[in-house]
Amino acid sequence: MSATQHAEHKHDHSHGHDDHDHGPPRGFMRWVTTTNHKDIGTLYLVFALVMLFVGGAMALVIRAELFEPGLQFVHPDFFNQMTTIHALIMLFGMIMPAFAGFANWMIPMMIGAPDMALPRLNNWSFWLLPFAAVMLLSTLLMPGGGPASGWTMYPPLVLQTGDAFPFLIFSVHLLGISSIMASINIIVTIMNMRAPGMTLMKMPLFAWTWLITAYLLIGAMPVLAGGVTMLLTDQFFGTSFFQAAGGGDPVLFQHIFWFFGHPEVYIIILPAFGIVSQIIPTFSRKPLFGYDSMVYATAAIGFLSYIVWAHHMFTVGMPLAGEMFFMLSTMLIAIPTGVKIFNWTATMWKGSISFETPMLFAVGFLFMFSIGGFSGLMMALVPVDFQYHDTYFIVAHFHYVLVPGALFAAIGGAYYWLPKWTGHMYDETLGRVHFWLSTIFVNLLFFPQHFLGLAGMPRRIPDYATQFADWNMWSSIGAFGFGFSQLLFVWVVIKCVRGGARATSQVWDEAKGLEWTVPSPAPYHTFQQAPDVK
Amino acid sequence: MSSPLSTRARVLAAICGLLALPAANAAWQLNLPPGVTEISRRAYDLHMLVLWVCVVVGGAVFAVMIYALVTFRKSKGARAATWDHSTTAEIIWTALPVLVLVFLAVPAARDLVFIEDTRGSEMTIKITGFQWKWNYEYVDQGVNFYSSLAQTSNVARQRNSGIDPNSVEHYLLEVDRPLVIPAGVKIRYLLTSNDVNHAWWMQPFGIKRDAIPGYINEGWFKVDEPGTYRGQCAELCGKDHGFMPIVVEVLPKEKFEAWLAEQKAGTQVATAPAVTSVVATSGT
Numbered sequence: 001m002s003a004t005q006h007a008e009h010k011h012d013h014s015h016g017h018d019d020h021d022h023g024p025p026r027g028f029m030r031w032v033t034t035t036n037h038k039d040i041g042t043l044y045l046v047f048a049l050v051m052l053f054v055g056g057a058m059a060l061v062i063r064a065e066l067f068e069p070g071l072q073f074v075h076p077d078f079f080n081q082m083t084t085i086h087a088l089i090m091l092f093g094m095i096m097p098a099f100a101g102f103a104n105w106m107i108p109m110m111i112g113a114p115d116m117a118l119p120r121l122n123n124w125s126f127w128l129l130p131f132a133a134v135m136l137l138s139t140l141l142m143p144g145g146g147p148a149s150g151w152t153m154y155p156p157l158v159l160q161t162g163d164a165f166p167f168l169i170f171s172v173h174l175l176g177i178s179s180i181m182a183s184i185n186i187i188v189t190i191m192n193m194r195a196p197g198m199t200l201m202k203m204p205l206f207a208w209t210w211l212i213t214a215y216l217l218i219g220a221m222p223v224l225a226g227g228v229t230m231l232l233t234d235q236f237f238g239t240s241f242f243q244a245a246g247g248g249d250p251v252l253f254q255h256i257f258w259f260f261g262h263p264e265v266y267i268i269i270l271p272a273f274g275i276v277s278q279i280i281p282t283f284s285r286k287p288l289f290g291y292d293s294m295v296y297a298t299a300a301i302g303f304l305s306y307i308v309w310a311h312h313m314f315t316v317g318m319p320l321a322g323e324m325f326f327m328l329s330t331m332l333i334a335i336p337t338g339v340k341i342f343n344w345t346a347t348m349w350k351g352s353i354s355f356e357t358p359m360l361f362a363v364g365f366l367f368m369f370s371i372g373g374f375s376g377l378m379m380a381l382v383p384v385d386f387q388y389h390d391t392y393f394i395v396a397h398f399h400y401v402l403v404p405g406a407l408f409a410a411i412g413g414a415y416y417w418l419p420k421w422t423g424h425m426y427d428e429t430l431g432r433v434h435f436w437l438s439t440i441f442v443n444l445l446f447f448p449q450h451f452l453g454l455a456g457m458p459r460r461i462p463d464y465a466t467q468f469a470d471w472n473m474w475s476s477i478g479a480f481g482f483g484f485s486q487l488l489f490v491w492v493v494i495k496c497v498r499g500g501a502r503a504t505s506q507v508w509d510e511a512k513g514l515e516w517t518v519p520s521p522a523p524y525h526t527f528q529q530a531p532d533v534k
Numbered sequence: 535m536s537s538p539l540s541t542r543a544r545v546l547a548a549i550c551g552l553l554a555l556p557a558a559n560a561a562w563q564l565n566l567p568p569g570v571t572e573i574s575r576r577a578y579d580l581h582m583l584v585l586w587v588c589v590v591v592g593g594a595v596f597a598v599m600i601y602a603l604v605t606f607r608k609s610k611g612a613r614a615a616t617w618d619h620s621t622t623a624e625i626i627w628t629a630l631p632v633l634v635l636v637f638l639a640v641p642a643a644r645d646l647v648f649i650e651d652t653r654g655s656e657m658t659i660k661i662t663g664f665q666w667k668w669n670y671e672y673v674d675q676g677v678n679f680y681s682s683l684a685q686t687s688n689v690a691r692q693r694n695s696g697i698d699p700n701s702v703e704h705y706l707l708e709v710d711r712p713l714v715i716p717a718g719v720k721i722r723y724l725l726t727s728n729d730v731n732h733a734w735w736m737q738p739f740g741i742k743r744d745a746i747p748g749y750i751n752e753g754w755f756k757v758d759e760p761g762t763y764r765g766q767c768a769e770l771c772g773k774d775h776g777f778m779p780i781v782v783e784v785l786p787k788e789k790f791e792a793w794l795a796e797q798k799a800g801t802q803v804a805t806a807p808a809v810t811s812v813v814a815t816s817g818t
Contacts, residue, residue: 069699069700069705069706070690070691070695070697070698070699071691071692071693071694071695072693072694074693075693075773076773076774076775076776076777077772077773080770080772080773080775148772148773149770150770154730154731154770156729156730156731156747157730157731157770157771157772160730160772244746244747244748244749245747245748248748249748250731250746250747250748250749251746251749284606284614285608285614286614286615286616286618287616287618288618289618289619289620290618290619290620290624291618291619292619293619293624315733315742315743315744315768315769316744316746316749316751317725317743317744317746317749317751317752320646320647320650323646323650324643324646327639327642327643327646328639331635331638331639332635334631334635335628335631335632335635338627338628338631339624339627339628341595342595342623342624342627343624345595345598345599345602346620346623348599348602348603348606349598349602349606350606350612350614350615351602351606351612351614351615352606352607352608352612352613352614353602353603353606353607353608353612354607354608354609355607363599363603366599367596367599370592370595370596371592374588374591374592375588377584377588377638378581378584378585378588381580381584381638381642382642382646383573383576383577383580383642383645383646383649383740384566384577384578384580384581384584384642386577386649386740386741386742386743387566387574387577387581387737387740387742389733389742389768390733390735390742390768390769391768451562451563451564451565454563454564454565454566455563455564455565455566455567456567456737456765456766458735458766458767458768458776460770460775460776461766461775461776462776463691463699463706463776463777464706464776465704465705465706465707466699466700466705467563469700470562471562510614
C-alpha cells in the first residue's frame with residue numbers, strides 16, 4: 001500500500017476489499033475532522049510540543065526571578081500563578097498528550113489493528129485539549145489573575161482565586177474528560193482489535209504499559225473531577241465540603257486530590273517505561289529481558305499507586321498508624337521499580353549496543369530516573385520526610401522523574417519513531433548534540449535543587465534568604481540552557497519532516513515488532529488486513 | 535537589586551566555589567544540617583543512613599550499567615546473546631531490595647514512634663497561622679503575640695527596592711518578635727490556622743507540621759542549647775508565603791522565666807485577635 005494521495009483520481013478507484021486507501025482530505029479541515037489514528041497521533045504530539053514551550057516559558061519566568069535574591073521581575077502573586085499553571089500545562093497539556101500521541105500512532109500498528117476502536121471519540125478526545133488549554137491560559141488575563149494556589153489546588157487557598165476560579169475547574173474537567181475518553185479508546189482497542197495470534201503476553205511492552213495506564217486514568221480522573229466539583233460548589237453554591245467554618249474538612253480535599261494524584265504519577269511514568277522498553281532491546285540487539293516480570297511489575301506499580309497516596313501528606317497530622325501504613329506501602333514501590341531497572345540493565349548485558357539518539361535518551365532515562373527513584377525512597381521515610389517535605393528537595397525529586405525521566409523517554413520515542421512517521425531519517429549529529437546539551441543542562445538545573453532543599457529552602461517561594469543564592473544561580477543557568485536546547489529538537493523534527501535520507505521500513509536493523517513491517521512513512525491506513533502473528 | 539557588577543562577581547564566585555566544593559561553607563551547603571534537637575538529630579541520622587544506602591546501591595547499579603555500556607558495544611565487535619530471562623537472577627533482585635527496605639524501615643518506624651510521642655511535656659504553646667504571620671499563645675500564661683517579617687527585610691524585598699538583599703542581616707529570616715522558649719524543656723505545640731493552610735517548619739528542630747483551619751495538630755520539641763533558630767512557612771499560603779519566617783529564641787530557663795514574667799506584667803498582653811486587623815500590608 002502506498003500513501004499516495006489520489007485526490008485527482010478518486011473515480012478511478014476500484015473499491016476492492018482492502019482498497020480504502022484514499023489518503024486524507026487536504027487542508028485545515030483534514031485535521032479538524034480526522035478520525036485517523038495517525039493524524040490524531042500527530043495532532044497530540046504537535047500540541048504537546050507547543051505546550052512544552054508554553055510551560056517552559058513559565059518555568060523560565062520562575063527561574064529568572066530566582067536567579068538571585070530580591071524580587072526583580074514579577075510580583076509574588078504572579079510568581080505563584082506561574083508555578084501553578086506551569087505544572088498544570090506540563091502535566092495535562094504536555095506530557096500526557098505526548099504519550100497519548102504515541103499511543104495513537106503506535107498501539108494500532110503494534111498490535112496489527114487498522115485504527116483505534118472508536119475513531120470519532122478519538123477525534124473528540126484530542127479536540128477538547130486545545131480548548132481546555134486555552135481556557136486555562138486565558139485565566140492569566142482575568143481580574144485577579146490566574147490560579148495561584150499550586151497545581152494541587154488545596155482549599156481554603158484555592159477558594160481565594162479571583163474570576164479565574166470556575167475557569168480553572170472547568171478546564172480541569174475538560175482535560176479529565178479528554179483523558180478518560182482516550183483511555184477508554186485504548187482499552188477497547190487493545191482488548192478487541194489485536195491481530196489474530198497477538199495474545200496479550202505477546203504485545204509490545206509499550207501497549208502493556210498503556211493498557212495499565214488507561215485503567216489508572218479511568219480510576220483516578222473521576223476522583224479528581226469529583227474533588228474539583230466539590231470545590232466549585234463550596235465556592236458558588238454554599239456547600240462546606242472543605243470549609244471548616246461550615247463543618248467541612250480541608251484535609252478531605254488533600255486525600256481526594258492525592259488519591260488521584262499518586263496514580264497520576266504512574267500515569268505519566270508507565271508509558272515512559274513502555275517506550276524505554278522498546279528502545280533498549282532494539283539498540284542492544286537483544287530481546288527485552290524478563291518480559292513477563294516487566295508486565296507483572298507494571299501491574300504491581302499500578303496496584304500500589306492506589307494505596308500510597310497519603311505519603312504526599314505526611315505533615316497534615318495523620319495518626320501514627322496511618323503514617324506507618326503509608327510509609328511501608330510506599331517503600332514497597334521500590335521493589336517493582338527496581339525489577340524494571342534491573343531488567344533493562346540485563347537487556348543491555350551481553351548485547352551489541354550502539355548509541356543512536358533514541359538509545360542515548362533511553363540510557364539517560366535509566367540513569368537519571370534512577371536518581372529520582374532514590375530520592376523517592378528517601379522521602380518515603382516519614383521522620384526525615386518531615387525535613388524534605390515542601391522543600392526544593394521534593395522539587396528536585398519530581399523533576400528528575402518527570403524531565404530526564406518521562407520527558408527524556410518521550411523525546412527518545414520521538415527520535416525512535418520519527419523515521420517511521422516521516423519516512424526520513426533525522427539528523428543523527430544534531431540529535432546527539434541535542435541529547436548532550438539536554439543532559440548537561442538538565443542536571444545543572446535540577447541537581448543543585450537537592451542541595452537547596454536540604455539546606456532549607458522551601459518550594460513555591462519567589463524570593464529567598466541569601467545563603468541559597470549560589471545554587472539558585474546555577475539552577476537558573478541550567479534552566480535557560482535546557483530550555484533553549486529544546487529549540488534544537490524542534491529544528492531536528494522540522495528538518496526530518498521536510499527531508500533527509502530515506503528510511504527503510506525496518507529503520508533500525510534489529511527493531512522487532514509489527515510497526516517495522518509497514519513502509520516508512522507508514523501509509524495512511526495500515527493493517528486493513530490483519531497481519532499474521534506467529 | 536544588586537548591581538550587574540555584583541552579579542558578575544557572584545557568578546565568578548560561584549565558579550570558584552564549585553571548584554572548591556569540599557570546603558563548602560554555609561552558602562554552598564550541600565547536606566541536611568543535624569539540627570539541635572533529638573528529633574532533628576534522629577532525622578539527620580536516618581537521612582545519612584538512607585543516603586548512603588542509595589549511594590551504595592546506586593553506585594553498584596550504575597557501575598554495572600556503565601560496564602555494560604562500555605563492554606558490550608557493537609563498535610567493539612560485541613555479538614548479542616539471545617537469552618531473555620533468568621529466573622534465578624530475577625528472584626535475587628526481587629528479594630534483595632526487600633532486605634534493604636526492612637533494614638531502612640526498622641529505624642524509620644522507631645524514630646516515627648519517638649517523634650509522635652507528646653507525653654511528658656511541661657509547657658504548651660499554641661501556634662496559629664495567618665496570612666502572612668504567626669501568632670504565638672503561651673497556653674494558660676496569658677501571653678499572646680504576633681510575629682511577622684522584620685521591617686528591614688520587608689522593605690528590601692519589595693520589587694526593585696534598590697536594596698541589596700546581601701546587605702540585610704538575616705534577609706527574609708528575621709521577625710519583629712521571635713517565639714521565646716526555655717532551653718531543656720519538653721514543649722508541646724498546638725498548631726492551627728485562621729485562614730488557609732500553612733506549615734510551621736523549624737528545620738533546626740526537625741519539625742514540620744501543617745497549620746490547617748478547623749484542625750489542631752500537635753507535636754513537641756525540646757531544645758537544649760540556648761540560641762536563635764530560624765525557619766519558614768512551608769505550605770503555600772498565598773502571595774506572601776515566602777515572607778512569613780519563624781524565629782525561635784531559646785533562653786536558659788531562669789532568663790525565660792524572667793522574660794515570661796515581664797510579658798505577663800505588662801505591655802504585650804493581647805486579647806483575642808481581631809481578624810480584620812491582621813492582614814499584612816505588603817504593598818505588592
